[in-house]
Amino acid sequence: MRAWRYPAFWLTLGLVAAAGAVVFATRSATLREEMFLLLMFVTLASSLNILLGFTGYVNFGHIVFFGLGGYVGFYLMSQHGWPLWWATLAGGLASALLAWLLGAATLRLRGAYFALATIGVNEAVRAFVNNFRPFGGPTGMSLNFAVYRQYGGPANALWWTFGAMFGLTLLVILISYLVKFSRFGLGLMSIREDEDAAMVLGVRTPRLKTWAFVLSALFPGMVGVLFFFKNGNVEPGDAFRLQMSIEIIVMVMLGGSGTVLGPAIGSAAYERLRGYLLTSPIFKNLHLAFAGFLLLIIVLFVPAGLVGWMRSRLPKLRRVLE
Amino acid sequence: MTEQLLASLTDGLLLGFVYGLASMGLSLIWGVMRVINLAHGATMVLGMFATYLLFSAFGIHPYVALPIIVVLSLLFGFLVYATAVHRVINAPYLSTLLATFAVNMMIIGIGTAVFTTTPRNVDIPVGRIQAGPVTLLSTRLVATLIAVIVTAGLYLLLYRTRPGKAIRAVANNRAAARLMGISAFRTLALSFGLGTMLAAAAGALIATFFPFTILSGAGYQTKGFVICVLGGLGNPTGALIGGLILGALEGIIPVFMAVNWVPVIEFVLFVLILLVKPSGLLGAR
Secondary structure, eight states: OOGGGSHHHHHHHHHHHHHHHHHHHHTOHHHHHHHHHHHHHHHHHHHHHIIIIIIOOOOTTHHHHHHHHHHHHHHHHHHHOOOHHHHHHHHHHHHHHHHHHHHHHHTTSOHHHHHHHHHHHHHHHHHHHHHOGGGTGGGOEEOOGGGGGGGTHHHHHHHHHHHHHHHHHHHHHHHHHHHHTSHHHHHHHHHHHOHHHHHHTTOOHHHHHHHHHHHHHHHHHHHHHHHHHHHSEEOHHHHTOHHHHHHHHHHHHHHOTTOSHHHHHHHHHHHHHHHHHHHSTTTGGGHHHHHHHHHHHHHHHOTTHHHHHHHHHOGGGTTTOO | OHHHHHHHHHHHHHHHHHHHHHHHHHHHHHHHHOOOOTTHHHHHHHHHHHHHHHHHHHOOOHHHHHHHHHHHHHHHHHHHIIIIIGGGTTSOHHHHHHHHHHHHHHHHHHHHHHHTTOOBOOOOOOOEEEETTEEEEHHHHHHHHHHHHHHHHHHHHHHHSHHHHHHHHHHHOHHHHHHTTOOHHHHHHHHHHHHHHHHHHHHHHHTTTSOBOTTTHHHHHHHHHHHHHHHOTTOHHHHHHHHHHHHHHHHHHHHHSOGGGHHHHHHHHHHHHHHHOTTOSSSOO
């Protein structure tokens, strides 16, 4: 528990807390909607970072956990009338369980083979849900309007969802720091640097990798439930977009993988930029091409991301930029 | 039942040759430079659109257009390699995955802006040959023939020419090849160009059977991964055989169950093979 000694810990938590506080202070619905998406991407990117940044395993199927968790939670809410809180928890646990099962098998693969397997898992789960009757098949499911009554009407329900999202974002940042400065985190980073050497030195790599995978899957599962609850419906195309998996990787890379501040800043920056491109008349049709160009520039010239680049430039600020 | 099975099997196998052709490109690039080319599907779509444009704007028949597309795509491959891939070729594999994905995003982004996502098709007259219960479409037969010729050409290039020998040397050991005076940049650019060319050629052939949009590439690309893993990543012959296996599966499965279960089975098979034998069914060791 040394995390709280680092200024970076307070800086990142403070930034996220301020983002949420502004929304609650102004009570503005438009700001809330914007901030919901922003916090959602911060949570998704930070949770991916536990596997990608700390452990060095590239997961192209992070969105599977978002989709599957969302589906499980949504199913419980719409078919069995579960309240949002329990459904969110159940969605997260379902994703974590899937990660545990998958991890036992796929984490034996290394490098590009693991990355390929995650693409395969994403496609397999999407194709399965598309055909799975209880989840509504290709048309998905939608919520009955009456569901919102138990939260005091739809308007209140949206505030509750935002509050939950905000709490989840704070939690994922907190846990990322706790992991990063723990013995467990050191083990993960040793796997990232050289897995064979780590094994020789007595790091129990299979167990650590699996737990990192489970932890990284828990949050997107919960986020998925909140997102689809707010949306009111869920369908396979929205839930398992491979594109979105890769956008999350871009966010982590943009900010700097392996740091906690990086993914948070990267996802906020990418989300704002995408919002701007989508609405600007010149870039509206070219936003995907522009995002691709940005990604290429980062990969070729700033592979450590924004925070990583600043760390190497300003060694004195390293304790602040973790 | 047997008649239906025979008909759909033939159909699947003929399609499998073209899938195999596309996957050989993916497999060649992986085998030589250890890069998974995530722009592969987008390149196939470029091949499709090149065929479409040459046909609809200038009335050039797709088979006549093929040599033009082959040359253009080879050059395009060099360009992509030089600008996006060469700088990160020795970096961790995440960099090359993301670099090629960035190229993919740019192609699809610009393509969507120019062509929108409405479906297109290349409308050429199709002949039919009836052999018992099996109907053979002329487009499929010609495509199969072209796929076989291109494969043979690739083999001649790899095993009978100096650049081909250089490619094999670099695939075997890049550092040693450089010590022997082989230019790594030129050889890698050539391999990437050849891989891109195979993708575009396959795309051009697929354009003669199915309608397509600018987004069609993703589906073919994931099929390409399945095929490469079936045949062993980095093994071009394996890719062709993997293509035939996948084509046959796509032909046979719909006879027994609903057609939308096909992708479920394909991807479950894919993950299983990766887990049990990552070197592929036909891979060495």
